[in-house]
Amino acid sequence: MKITINNQEYQAKSGQTVLEVARENEIKIPTLCYSEHLSITGACRLCIVEIENGQLVPACATPVSEGMKIETDSEEVYEARKTVIDLLLSDHPLTCMTCEANGDCKLQDLAYEYGLEESSYGIKEAPRFEIQQENPFIVFDPDKCIICGKCVRADQELQCSMAIDFSERGFKTKVAAAFDEGLGGDESSCVFCGLCVENCPTGALKYKPAIRKGRDYDLRKERTTCPYCGVGCQLELQIKDNEVVKVASIYDKDSPNPAGEACVKGRFAYDYINHPDRLRKPLIKKDGEFVEVSWEEALNYTAERLQEIKEKDGPQALAGLSSAKCTNEENYLMQKFMRAVIGTNSVDHCARLCHASTVAGLARAFGSGAMTNSIAETADSDLFFIIGSNPTENHPVIGSMMKRALAKGTKLIVADPREIELSSWADVNIHQQPGSDVALVNAMINVIINEGLHDKEFIKERTINFDLIASTIEDYTPETAEKISGVPAEEIRKAARLYAKADRAAIYFAMGITQHKTGTDNVLALANLAMVTGNVGKKGAGVNPLRGQNNVQGACDLGALPNVYPGYQKVEDPAMQEKFAEAWGIEPDTENGLTVVEIFNEAGKDIKGIYIMGENPVLSDPDQNHIKQALEDLEFLVVQDIFMTETAEYADVVLPAASFAEKSGTFTNTERRIQLVNPAVESPGEAKPDWQIISMLASKMGYAMDYAHPAEIMAEIASLTPIYGGVYHGRLREKTLQWPCPDRRHAGTKFLHEGEFARGKGKFHPVTYLPPAEKVDADYDYIMMTGRMLYHFHTGTMTRRSAAINAQEADAYVEINCKDAKRLGIKENDRVKVTSRRGEVETYARVGDRVQPGQMFMPFHYAESPANRLTNPVLDEKAKIPELKVTAVKLEKIS
């Protein structure tokens, strides 16, 4: 349709608002309460425009109609807007001099534009409210609030934490958390994502750690990718001098967080970058003490020692641990270093401890081990089946997107031994016994087949081996599964029916599925479930492993695994050996190398030296005492990291690395999206990016690695890795890409297996239930699970060095059920001792009902109470992932 704005004709589509059409055509209309990501309230009345008959209407809330005539700049409009601003100013402190928002305040801009130095209705002489800042993250000054409600809508509609709303009325109206106790109050459900602050048009909401660190015009800004979980949020680092002082939002439709979402870690846990503990100089251990040395000396010494072991014991006596925190380019170089410079396939990384079983399982079933669908497709799903994953704490931005979908009617099944936040949103809420997942999922398939709810056409056209599982499944009646899993048979039936009847049902899973002796079988069972119902290869469905680290997907993609070259090209395939031999000019190791846990089992025996880049196995790997012993048994250990980690303490050489904020490169997020990482600050001291360190070390060892910039490494990756074939830094600056992206013209892939599986036909694998390796007995009478919590990340190297995060969550803990607590006389915050067959840990008790009686949950972030001193290194045979989720322990109160 055609409409007229300021006497000029414009094209408009029905359903658009006047504001949308105006903005499309770059016609300025001021707003205070409007955001394209939020619902429309028309509250601020700043966007008023004049239509026929001199009527003044809000442009944001007025739909266009054919032939509409609009004036955006008439005298009436100007006067009306001026009155609105005048009224707002009458109740707003004129303290721009010291206001954090000075220079970045919509109200200030409007006052300037309309020439209002002060209000004609009088000046706000004294504050009417108290400033609220009882929490370490966000300061709220209600006197600067203009009640536009953007924060309330961001909280309720995007973040879905429902932490704040308007309270009181009239002149006393104020945005408040429950009982006005502040965002950090006992009853507050705020998770400190910062979206309210980002949306605030004035200085009412501000980041506490950034107070007096510089105002908008003082700050340099750099877009980059978040260094925490696998969601891969795009963030804007704001820098003053050489310090990141604030993390703001990026709004990009082509990103995993299009509305500028983030979580408390991405938003606030950045101060580790400038932490005084950062490593600044290379260190060599001389007579048991670390001594600062020059790069030249450190590299020469490292090259010499590695060469010595290689010559004496052969290349297979060395192993490398790459890093899911480092860039794609660095992971590529690390595995190239081990394969080309050293000559071994023994390179692995912490994906072994998280999703090795996913890669093994999904590759067998579908032909590709990655998340099948995209994050944005949470909006398209009719049902989520979340099993062994706690998105609102571990992938919070995805957790919020799920809540948004749930609020609009998407159904939810949650299966988790613990009561996670999303459990309370679930239509079917299941608490299976740890390690009983195969029985549970098989029983769901049993119900689906017996009740004829399976997708016969999909099974016939798209898959093979259905008959094999159909016969296995017969044994898994819901009643049998009830005996194993503790889930009532009727609940299993309900879950099965709900899942099967949904048109687009998406499975989401994480460590609760993978970190078991039967991890690969668990994943295969889920793949079976999805295929039985035809839920693969379509939008809003799929089997979606949520990856835990910023670049764990990329580290796997780029071949930091002992059995594959970059792009999952098998090292035992002669054609691939030939390809890489030629490309790298090497004699390839033709056998699969050792995995993480195997490397440590062989330490001091077949393995004499390890090169570790950005990993902390002393805290992350199972059976800590065993890992420590293994590191001691080595002839040579070199650790490259940003901090002196618990693992680096054991090293002979420590090389100081650059953090994500100090280098270029790319991370690949959980939905296979490759995104740029951009340098924002200079590294402290002499720390260098990992790709430079590896290149220098390779050159010292006589293998030339001459890269001027990571973009050159990515070009080499593209030439050797079909799934990354079209990925170049130049393209990524324009648009992020999701692999497979085979060539420069390919736009990337939103969801996998459409029309055909990566392996051709989807393959059913019959799987049978096997109990976890450890059982409770008279001595060890509880089952302990490990995992993460919202505020901290992995081994805590980064988050525990963040002042704000540590102010919120300082101490290690174990969650125990109140019934158990009562029996053992344990109260909240009591010191307790948890003992397994491998060690003991002291920590604080958190008593409640998140875990079931007989079970415990311990986060593994804490060096002083390391959960992994207790865990069991027994492995899944297929994927070599340890059973971190089931440890038999005993619990005692420390008096």
Added chain:
Amino acid sequence: MECCGGNKLTEKQEKYYAPLQKILARYEKKERYLIPVLQEAQEEYGYLPEEILTNIASSLDLSLSQVYGVVTFYTQFHQEPRGKNIVRVCMGTACHVRGGDKVLTAIKDELGIESGETTKDLNFTLETVACIGACGLAPVIMINDSTHGRLTPEKVPEILSEFK
């Protein structure tokens, strides 16, 4: 984590929440029933303490911040205990002209509380209102449902004593 006492309420708690559960049982779990539930709960408990609001929020699947917003929006809802007798002093124009403020001062002195407060023994809550529509009797007050007109400060102790 909240402690659940083994997921079970104590007998005392059960007894305390029983009337609320009865009220909630009559309504569907929908946002639109918040106000009637709040009204009935206040009728039952005399005011709306935090634990009652928390229970209502979770029962109606609403967030506590939303419930708090509604409770603070309407003057009919109270988060503090209320007196057995509610004294409403009219501050409307007619009452003002005829010395309503003097009556108010006398009541304040007699009860030892300010407007909006409740006596320690929970016998009286004192409020001011804009007009109770009995201007012909100005100055006027209401105690619970009964109206007392043509007042003078001197008459205040006697009237209040009837409710002590």
